[in-house]
Amino acid sequence: MAADLRKKVEEDRGMLKKIELAIPGFRGYRKREDLRIADSLLRAQLADRLKNVGAQVEQCRQDLVKRMELELLEDAARLVNNIQKTENRVRHAEQGYSGISRDFRIEEKELNRLYEWDLRLIEDIDRIRGEVAALQSAITARDRAELPTRIRAAADTIQDFNTLFDKRIEIISGVGV
Numbered sequence: 093m094a095a096d097l098r099k100k101v102e103e104d105r106g107m108l109k110k111i112e113l114a115i116p117g118f119r120g121y122r123k124r125e126d127l128r129i130a131d132s133l134l135r136a137q138l139a140d141r142l143k144n145v146g147a148q149v150e151q152c153r154q155d156l157v158k159r160m161e162l163e164l165l166e167d168a169a170r171l172v173n174n175i176q177k178t179e180n181r182v183r184h185a186e187q188g189y190s191g192i193s194r195d196f197r198i199e200e201k202e203l204n205r206l207y208e209w210d211l212r213l214i215e216d217i218d219r220i221r222g223e224v225a226a227l228q229s230a231i232t233a234r235d236r237a238e239l240p241t242r243i244r245a246a247a248d249t250i251q252d253f254n255t256l257f258d259k260r261i262e263i264i265s266g267v268g269v
Contacts, residue, residue, distance in 0.1 A: 096130075096211075120137065127203035134210050139183035139218045146175040148224045149246070155231045156239075168244045174250050175220075182213075209260050216253045224248045 153168040227242035 101218070104208060122152050124200055127200060127207060130209045131203065131210055134207065135182055135185055138210065138213055138217060139179050141214070142175060142179040142182060142220075144218065145221050145224055146172065146179055148228065149175050151187070151229055152224065159231065159234065161231075161236070161239065164239055164243060167240070167247070171247055172248070174247065178250055178254055178257075181254070185257070185260070187225070191215055206260060213257065216249075216256060220246070220249045237259060 099199040149168075149172050153172055155164070156164050156168050223242070223246040227239070227246050230242045
Protein backbone atom coordinates (compact mmCIF):
# COMPACT_ATOMS: atom_id res chain seq x y z
CA MET A 93 0.00 0.00 0.00
CA ALA A 94 1.22 3.51 -0.79
CA ALA A 95 2.02 6.06 1.87
CA ASP A 96 -0.83 8.37 2.83
CA LEU A 97 -0.08 11.55 0.90
CA ARG A 98 -2.59 13.58 2.91
CA LYS A 99 -0.13 13.78 5.81
CA LYS A 100 2.72 14.67 3.45
CA VAL A 101 0.72 17.56 1.96
CA GLU A 102 -0.13 18.80 5.46
CA GLU A 103 3.52 18.65 6.51
CA ASP A 104 4.61 20.54 3.40
CA ARG A 105 2.33 23.53 4.01
CA GLY A 106 4.20 26.77 3.61
CA MET A 107 3.70 29.89 5.70
CA LEU A 108 0.91 31.27 3.49
CA LYS A 109 -1.08 28.03 3.74
CA LYS A 110 -0.63 28.01 7.52
CA ILE A 111 -1.95 31.58 7.68
CA GLU A 112 -4.93 30.54 5.55
CA LEU A 113 -5.74 27.86 8.14
CA ALA A 114 -6.01 30.56 10.82
CA ILE A 115 -8.52 32.71 8.88
CA PRO A 116 -12.14 31.96 9.82
CA GLY A 117 -14.08 30.74 6.78
CA PHE A 118 -10.90 29.99 4.86
CA ARG A 119 -9.70 27.08 6.98
CA GLY A 120 -12.13 24.59 5.43
CA TYR A 121 -11.22 25.74 1.95
CA ARG A 122 -7.51 25.24 2.64
CA LYS A 123 -8.09 21.77 4.05
CA ARG A 124 -10.21 20.75 1.05
CA GLU A 125 -7.60 22.10 -1.36
CA ASP A 126 -4.90 20.10 0.43
CA LEU A 127 -7.03 16.96 0.08
CA ARG A 128 -7.44 17.63 -3.64
CA ILE A 129 -3.68 18.02 -3.97
CA ALA A 130 -3.09 14.74 -2.12
CA ASP A 131 -5.61 12.93 -4.34
CA SER A 132 -4.02 14.42 -7.45
CA LEU A 133 -0.59 13.19 -6.32
CA LEU A 134 -2.05 9.76 -5.58
CA ARG A 135 -3.67 9.55 -9.01
CA ALA A 136 -0.34 10.49 -10.60
CA GLN A 137 1.23 7.55 -8.75
CA LEU A 138 -1.59 5.25 -9.88
CA ALA A 139 -1.16 6.43 -13.47
CA ASP A 140 2.59 5.84 -13.26
CA ARG A 141 1.94 2.28 -12.08
CA LEU A 142 -0.44 1.78 -15.00
CA LYS A 143 2.21 3.19 -17.34
CA ASN A 144 4.67 0.57 -16.05
CA VAL A 145 2.08 -2.16 -16.61
CA GLY A 146 1.53 -0.70 -20.08
CA ALA A 147 5.24 -1.11 -20.81
CA GLN A 148 4.94 -4.77 -19.78
CA VAL A 149 1.91 -5.19 -22.06
CA GLU A 150 3.85 -3.61 -24.93
CA GLN A 151 6.71 -6.04 -24.26
CA CYS A 152 4.22 -8.90 -24.46
CA ARG A 153 3.02 -7.59 -27.81
CA GLN A 154 6.58 -7.39 -29.10
CA ASP A 155 7.29 -10.91 -27.86
CA LEU A 156 4.22 -12.16 -29.73
CA VAL A 157 5.58 -10.54 -32.90
CA LYS A 158 8.95 -12.24 -32.39
CA ARG A 159 7.24 -15.59 -31.92
CA MET A 160 5.11 -15.00 -35.02
CA GLU A 161 1.84 -15.33 -33.09
CA LEU A 162 0.19 -13.19 -35.75
CA GLU A 163 -3.39 -14.20 -34.98
CA LEU A 164 -3.04 -12.64 -31.51
CA LEU A 165 -1.46 -9.33 -32.54
CA GLU A 166 -4.74 -7.49 -32.94
CA ASP A 167 -5.85 -8.55 -29.45
CA ALA A 168 -2.46 -7.60 -28.04
CA ALA A 169 -2.60 -4.19 -29.74
CA ARG A 170 -6.09 -3.63 -28.30
CA LEU A 171 -4.71 -4.53 -24.88
CA VAL A 172 -1.89 -1.99 -25.26
CA ASN A 173 -4.42 0.65 -26.33
CA ASN A 174 -6.77 -0.11 -23.42
CA ILE A 175 -4.05 0.17 -20.79
CA GLN A 176 -2.85 3.48 -22.29
CA LYS A 177 -6.40 4.87 -22.26
CA THR A 178 -6.84 3.73 -18.68
CA GLU A 179 -3.61 5.40 -17.63
CA ASN A 180 -4.76 8.68 -19.20
CA ARG A 181 -8.19 8.44 -17.57
CA VAL A 182 -6.60 8.04 -14.15
CA ARG A 183 -4.01 10.75 -14.69
CA HIS A 184 -6.57 13.33 -15.85
CA ALA A 185 -9.61 12.34 -13.78
CA GLU A 186 -11.95 14.71 -11.98
CA GLN A 187 -10.67 15.57 -8.56
CA GLY A 188 -13.66 17.26 -6.97
CA TYR A 189 -14.16 20.99 -6.77
CA SER A 190 -13.69 22.44 -3.32
CA GLY A 191 -14.27 26.14 -3.93
CA ILE A 192 -15.29 28.74 -1.40
CA SER A 193 -18.79 29.18 -2.85
CA ARG A 194 -21.56 27.22 -1.11
CA ASP A 195 -23.40 26.69 -4.43
CA PHE A 196 -21.20 23.81 -5.51
CA ARG A 197 -18.67 22.37 -3.15
CA ILE A 198 -17.45 18.94 -2.20
CA GLU A 199 -16.83 18.81 1.50
CA GLU A 200 -13.84 17.39 3.36
CA LYS A 201 -15.64 14.13 4.18
CA GLU A 202 -16.36 13.42 0.49
CA LEU A 203 -12.83 14.37 -0.54
CA ASN A 204 -11.45 11.94 2.06
CA ARG A 205 -13.75 9.21 0.71
CA LEU A 206 -12.55 9.97 -2.81
CA TYR A 207 -8.92 9.70 -1.68
CA GLU A 208 -9.61 6.38 0.08
CA TRP A 209 -11.36 5.10 -3.07
CA ASP A 210 -8.38 6.02 -5.22
CA LEU A 211 -5.97 4.47 -2.71
CA ARG A 212 -7.80 1.13 -2.96
CA LEU A 213 -7.29 1.17 -6.74
CA ILE A 214 -3.65 0.15 -6.13
CA GLU A 215 -4.88 -3.37 -5.42
CA ASP A 216 -6.72 -3.45 -8.73
CA ILE A 217 -3.62 -2.30 -10.59
CA ASP A 218 -1.73 -5.13 -8.90
CA ARG A 219 -4.36 -7.54 -10.27
CA ILE A 220 -3.81 -6.17 -13.78
CA ARG A 221 -0.05 -6.56 -13.29
CA GLY A 222 -0.60 -10.18 -12.22
CA GLU A 223 -2.64 -10.96 -15.34
CA VAL A 224 0.01 -9.36 -17.54
CA ALA A 225 2.70 -11.41 -15.77
CA ALA A 226 0.65 -14.56 -16.45
CA LEU A 227 0.41 -13.54 -20.11
CA GLN A 228 4.17 -13.00 -20.25
CA SER A 229 4.73 -16.44 -18.70
CA ALA A 230 2.49 -18.06 -21.31
CA ILE A 231 4.41 -16.27 -24.08
CA THR A 232 7.76 -17.32 -22.62
CA ALA A 233 6.57 -20.93 -22.24
CA ARG A 234 5.24 -20.82 -25.83
CA ASP A 235 1.93 -22.10 -24.53
CA ARG A 236 -0.15 -21.33 -27.63
CA ALA A 237 -3.29 -22.83 -26.13
CA GLU A 238 -3.09 -20.56 -23.07
CA LEU A 239 -2.29 -17.28 -24.88
CA PRO A 240 -5.84 -16.31 -25.93
CA THR A 241 -7.09 -17.04 -22.42
CA ARG A 242 -4.33 -14.92 -20.84
CA ILE A 243 -4.95 -11.99 -23.22
CA ARG A 244 -8.68 -12.16 -22.51
CA ALA A 245 -8.06 -12.31 -18.73
CA ALA A 246 -5.80 -9.25 -18.89
CA ALA A 247 -8.37 -7.37 -20.98
CA ASP A 248 -11.16 -8.33 -18.56
CA THR A 249 -9.12 -7.14 -15.58
CA ILE A 250 -8.49 -3.78 -17.26
CA GLN A 251 -12.21 -3.50 -18.03
CA ASP A 252 -13.07 -4.32 -14.41
CA PHE A 253 -10.67 -1.58 -13.29
CA ASN A 254 -12.35 0.93 -15.61
CA THR A 255 -15.79 -0.03 -14.33
CA LEU A 256 -14.62 0.49 -10.76
CA PHE A 257 -12.94 3.75 -11.70
CA ASP A 258 -16.21 4.98 -13.23
CA LYS A 259 -17.81 4.64 -9.80
CA ARG A 260 -15.56 7.39 -8.44
CA ILE A 261 -17.47 9.84 -10.65
CA GLU A 262 -20.64 8.75 -8.87
CA ILE A 263 -18.94 9.51 -5.56
CA ILE A 264 -17.89 12.97 -6.72
CA SER A 265 -21.38 13.77 -7.97
CA GLY A 266 -22.98 12.39 -4.80
CA VAL A 267 -25.06 9.68 -6.49
CA GLY A 268 -22.80 6.74 -5.60
CA VAL A 269 -21.60 4.77 -2.59
